[in-house]
Amino acid sequence: MELTFRKYSWQLAPAALRDIRRQVFTDEQKVPPELEWDDTDEIADHYLAVTTDNIPIATARLFSTLEEVGHIGRMAVLPEYRGKGVGRALLCHLMTESAGRYSELQLSSQQHATGLYEGAGFHICSEVYQEAGIPHLSMRCLAPALASEAAPLRQAPLILGRDEESWLFDDQERMLGLMDSLAGQARQRLWLYDHILDHDFYDRARFRDLVSELAxxxxLSDVRLLIHDDKTLVKRRHQLVELMRRVSSRLELRLVNTDYPSEDQPFMLVDREGLMHRHEFDxxxxxxxxxxxxxxKLKEEAFQRMWDAARPSLELRQLPL
Known part of the structure; x- marks a missing residue:
């Protein structure tokens, strides 16, 4: 179905936009009006999907509470137009709009609709909770630009255990988006092997927060950092090192034993499905x-072999808290 997407402020939004939300949420789903209409409408951008016959059939809103985090909400498609790809088309449009503005997108999905969002690159990041009497799950996309690029071509882009095609990267921004997308979906294990804990790669607030959430x-959380050289960590503060010292039972760093063979390419393992591999350390x-x-499986065996021969960093242990 060919659609046009129109963007409005709340003050200039046509009545059709409110009518769609009223029909879907308050009439069909019995959401109380006092919950449906909130102050966020005043600060959000509102989108209306319109057919070639100029018939409004779907709406959604996009807003931000933090500078780099966008929120998608109030996605509604009229009943007679469901199952025709309208929701996915509207979602992809919102993601394209967001790609240059936000490094992360979040939303609250009704439980029955999570498949729509997973298909566009959002992963579940909460347990089920009730909102207006309807089961919901929080979802997020940690690389909107990458997901937007891939959504028309892939099923479930960036979703751990479902995205079957590899992603190539040759620049830092793309690499960090993929790294965060993997780390953000870890349920139990994150093993990282590198020459150093490069500050540009790993000393970032978002990566620290993702590792912290897992740890x-x-x-049973298992976070291991295996590196060759800790000198830069002693000379300059590092967010992962500070985190490690606060949750030492869940996050451990060791130094490679140079008396034993070691891998010559860095990698990160996430649970049993996720892998990031770099061709060179630098x-x-x-x-x-x-x-x-x-x-x-092969990387796991190599990591475990190096880990068993590795030693803790005495220098980091002696640093003051």
Whole structure:
């Protein structure tokens, strides 16, 4: 179905936009009006999907509470137009609009609709909760530009265990988006092997927060950092090192034992499906896989072999808190 998407402020939005939300949410889903209409409408951008016959059939809003985080909400498609790709088309348009503005997108999905959002690159990041009496799940996309680029071509881009095609990268921005997308979906394990904990790659607030969420999520969390050289960590503060010292039972760093063979290319393993592989230690070039069980087995064995021979960093232990 061919659609046109129109963008409005709340003050200039046509009545049709409100009518669609009223029909879908308050009439059909019985959402109380006092919950449906909120102050966020005043600050959000509102989008209306219109057919070639100029018939409004769907709407959504996009807003930001933090500078780099966008929120999608109030996605509504009229009943007679569902199942025709309207929701996906509107979502893809919102993601394209967001690609240059936000480094992360978040939304609250009704439980039955999570497949729509996973198909566009959003992953579930909460347990089920109730909102207006309807089961919901929080979802997020940690690389909107990449997901927007791939959504028309891939099923479930960037979704761990579902995206079956590898992603190539040859620049730092693309690499970091893939790295964060992998780390943000880790449920139990994140193993990282590199020459150093490069500050440009790993000393970032978002990556620290993603690792922290995993390390604190449950007692079986397994976060391991395996590096060759800790000198830069001693000379300059690093967010992962500070995190490690706060949750030492869940996050451990060791130094490679140079008396034993070691891998000559860095990599990161996430659970049993995710892999990021770089061709050289000092360059952001390589590939990421969200469904690479076969490759992961070999990397897992190599990491474990190096880990067993490695030693803790005495220098980091002696640093003052």
């Amino acid at each position: 604190r999520s449950h007692r 360059k952001p070039q390589g590939f990421a896989s969200f469904h690479g069980a076969g490759r992961i």
